[in-house]
Every structure is written in structure tokens, then in C-alpha cells.
Amino acid sequence: MYVNSQSNAETVQLTFELPDNEVQCFYEHINKGVSSTVEFQVVTGGNYDVDVTLKNPQGTVLYQDQKKQYDSFKHSADMDGVYEVCFSNEFSTFTHKVVFLDWTIGDEAPLMAPASPEKALTFMEATAHNIHEKLEQIADQQTHYRLRETQGRAHAEDLNERVQLWSIANLCVIFVIGFLQVTVIRTIKKVDIERAFKLVSKQIFKNNLTIETNDKSCSINCTDRSNWLQKPNHQFSTNGCGSYNINVDFTKLNMNEFNLCCDIHDFCYETCSETKINCDTRFNNCLNGQCEKWAYEENWLTWKEKTCSSVVKLMTIAVENLGCLTYRSSQQNACFCSLE
Helix, strand or coil: CCCCCEECCCEEEEEEEECCCCEEEEEEEECCCCEEEEEEEEEECCCCCEEEEEECCCCCEEEEEEEECEEEEEEECCCCEEEEEEEECCCCCCCCEEEEEEEEECCCCCCCCCCCCCCCCCHHHHHHHHHHHHHHHHHHHHHHHHHHHHHHHHHHHHHHHHHHHHHHHHHHHHHHHHHHHHHHHHHCCCCCHHHHHHHHHHHHHHCCCCCCCCCCCCCCCCCCHHHEEECCCCCCCCCCCCCCCCCCCHHHHCCHHHHHHHHHHHHHHCCCCCCHHHHHHHHHHHHHHHHHHHHHHCCCCHHHHHHHHHHHHHHHHHHHHHCHHHHHHHHHHHEEECCC
16 A cells, blocks of 8 residues: 555544555544535546445444545434545456555534624624635645546556557567568579570570471461361370470479460360461460460569570570471371361
């Protein structure tokens, strides 16, 4: 308990701490017929409320209230003895309270008495008496203002603490979400277009590939193409992007879509109704379409788009100028001429 008290023969004022689950009582001897006033206010803690009980020397309850924030009770003693006023915080499980108590006993004696019962106070005496009463009112008001100021400050500090805790919690959530986003983004496989360009160009120049034929149409051995038919029960096959001694596994570069374009190109070479030019054109469109898709999804810079276009050009040049033998071989395996 900490006490801020101001007392004389008639008034006791103090501020005390009331822990949770506890009761604190104060006692005062009062003579019969003497009036007293008990005034209290909860300054800080929880919902600013306490239970209050006032008893006479025989234990009779003169005043009782529950979860009260502030109140004032005046009574006249009906017997001599020690009167008891108790403040209870038993209903609170973890919140301490700070309570202000003002217990005034009896009426204040006159500041001054007239010279004789027959004579009234002089003008100066009456003026001094009025000034004294006003000063007492001012002192009382100042006490209440200080209590309000203390209560408001405690509420503001409590609110500030909660805001700080909430801000720290939000900051932690932001950091956690940011960390998770970075982690997820890093786990997302990105297209390694630079490495793809190096591997494709290295494979082409390493094998010193030359143009096989100037016949880009790469004609087949059947006079009328309408008689060029699919062999019954033919099993289509694919080998990814691995023809002409070039073997690039785009799956390892997170570019499996290029492998799909190569497989579609292989199917096209074995389709009897398709010409080599049509297959190569579709192959080029498929590769370029994937480059545009990746550029949009990964927000590529211009140099990356150009690098992807260069890979497509190298692969397209390879199938256009080196793919005739492969096309004819695939057609011979998959088709036959009905005129023969």
C-alpha cells in the first residue's frame, strides 16, 4: 500500500492500492449523533470498480454497493464505537486497483464566533467566513481534478501500451508473411533461359552441323500426297529435343514446355498429312508462345526476352535446315503410298 494522506481531527484523505482477491478495511471511532461522510473513487485498475461496505460497531450494514466506481454516503452515528468501511476486490482475478478515500467526521467548527450571541458577524468577519468556505470548495475541487487527471493518465498509458503491443504483433505478422513470401518465391522454379541459350548454341557449334539439303519442302516418294496414308497400327514415338546430335534436356532448366513443343513436332513429322514446312512453322510458333508466356509470368526484362527468342531461332534453324532426313525417315516409318 502507498499512502498520500492529509488528516486532522475531522478529515482523513488517503489513496491506497487494493490488490486482486483482497479486502482492505479502515476504522474510525465516532461518537453518537456525530455525522460522517464517506466518499471514494477508483483511480486506476480494471473497470475502475470495487465493492464497498460500511458497518456500525454492532456489525450492522449501513451502506453496501457492488462494483462501484465512485460514490458518497453521509450518515449520523446512532451509537458510540468504532465504525468500519471495507473495500473488496475479490471479484478481480488479476487486476490491482488504486482507490481514493475521503472520510469526514463531524461538522467543521465555525471559523470565528460573534462577540456575543446577540450580535451578528461584522462585515469583515462574514467576508472572511465566505472566503474560507470558497477556499475549502476550491481545495475539494482540486482534489477531484487531480483524481480525474490521474485516472485519465492511467487510462492513456494503458491504451498506449496496448497500441504498442498491437503494433509489435502486426510488425511480427508482417515479417513472418514477408519471410514466407520470399521463401515461397524462392521455391518457385524459374526458367533458366541464359543457360538454355548457352547449351543450345554450344551443341550446334560443337557438332559442326551443316545443311543437309536445299529442298526445304523435303518431298516424299509418292506422286499424289492424297495417296500418302498412315500405316495401320503405327505407334507414334518422341525423343524430346534430341535430334541431329543435339541433346538438351530442358526439364533441368525448368523449361519442360520446350520438350512438349519438341514432342508435338515429332508427332507432326510422323503424321502423313503434314508437310515438313507446316510442322516446322508450328514448332516455331509453339516455342515463341512459351517465350511470351514466361516473359509475362516472370516479368522478364527485354534482354531476357531477346535471349529466349535467340534460343527459338537456333532451334528453328536447326529443324528447318537439318531436319529433312529425319522428316523423310519418320514419314517412311509411319506412312505408305497406296499407289505402289
